Amino acid sequence: MILIPGLASTSAVWARTASALEGRYRVHLVTVRGFGAIPPGGNAEGLVGGPAAAEIRRYIVEKGLTRPAVIGHSMGGQIALRVAADAGPRVGRVMVVDASPFFPSLINAGATTGDVEPLARLAYQGILLFGDEALKTHAASLGADMGGAADNLFGSLGWQGGDRRTLAQGLYEVMTVDLRARLPAITAPVTVVYGWSADDRSPRSQIDGLFRAGYRSLRTPAAFERIEGAEHMVMIDQPRRFQAAVERFLR
Numbered sequence: 001m002i003l004i005p006g007l008a009s010t011s012a013v014w015a016r017t018a019s020a021l022e023g024r025y026r027v028h029l030v031t032v033r034g035f036g037a038i039p040p041g042g043n044a045e046g047l048v049g050g051p052a053a054a055e056i057r058r059y060i061v062e063k064g065l066t067r068p069a070v071i072g073h074s075m076g077g078q079i080a081l082r083v084a085a086d087a088g089p090r091v092g093r094v095m096v097v098d099a100s101p102f103f104p105s106l107i108n109a110g111a112t113t114g115d116v117e118p119l120a121r122l123a124y125q126g127i128l129l130f131g132d133e134a135l136k137t138h139a140a141s142l143g144a145d146m147g148g149a150a151d152n153l154f155g156s157l158g159w160q161g162g163d164r165r166t167l168a169q170g171l172y173e174v175m176t177v178d179l180r181a182r183l184p185a186i187t188a189p190v191t192v193v194y195g196w197s198a199d200d201r202s203p204r205s206q207i208d209g210l211f212r213a214g215y216r217s218l219r220t221p222a223a224f225e226r227i228e229g230a231e232h233m234v235m236i237d238q239p240r241r242f243q244a245a246v247e248r249f250l251r
Contacts, residue, residue, distance in 0.1 A: 003018065006073040007074060007167070008170070016235065028063075035163075067089070072094075092188060094188050095192075112178075183215065
């Protein structure tokens with residue numbers, strides 16, 4: 001099993017999940033260079049998601065992993081989708097956790113990359129204005145300074161900071177990458193897990209249809225599991241319910 005964290009998170013977000021699987025599965029924990037305290041290396045320049053997916057595919061082949069299950073959260077979910085689309089039958093199954101093939105579609109089903117690119121560029125430049133230490137300790141303040149939508153993003157990611165150039169590029173990709181056209185290339189079964197609220201005043205109460213629409217081009221329909229009471233960090237917000245979903249996914 002391969003566990004991929006999201007933007008500005010490290011493998012630490014999977015600690016409880018990995019512990020629950022210990023002794024039953026061989027768990028491979030991913031941390032993207034430039035997130036948390038890991039030096040950025042080549043991620044200091046250029047793209048992040050695509051190269052990370054390529055490196056995971058290389059790792060699967062090099063280590064001779066047999067149809068591993070791949071679980072990715074947020075940006076890591078997009079990376080998991082890339083791995084599955086490109087690796088074909090080498091991947092056994094995929095779980096994406098609160099991740100969309102095109103994140104803006106969770107706010108506006110008709111959004112396009114062109115619609116969100118100006119805001120994404122602003123977010124990119126905004127992160128570059130902050131020092132690395134500020135990004136580690138004042139992410140919520142950064143979100144508030146950049147407006148309500150960004151405040152929601154920064155406030156819910158389990159933000160562990162990192163190299164500002166890598167974070168800026170990663171956030172830009174999260175906001176603009178549209179993988180919906182890649183979904184038909186995925187042969188592995190896909191499970192989509194996401195936080196949900198029964199409170200109709202919460203945006204989470206309306207999210208079911210948006211997730212289902214985002215994944216409708218899969219060749220095999222996805223399985224959807226909503227976890228009540230969870231926000232974006234599903235595995236931390238509701239660890240027992242999330243682990244139960246993982247166990248069902250692995251059956």
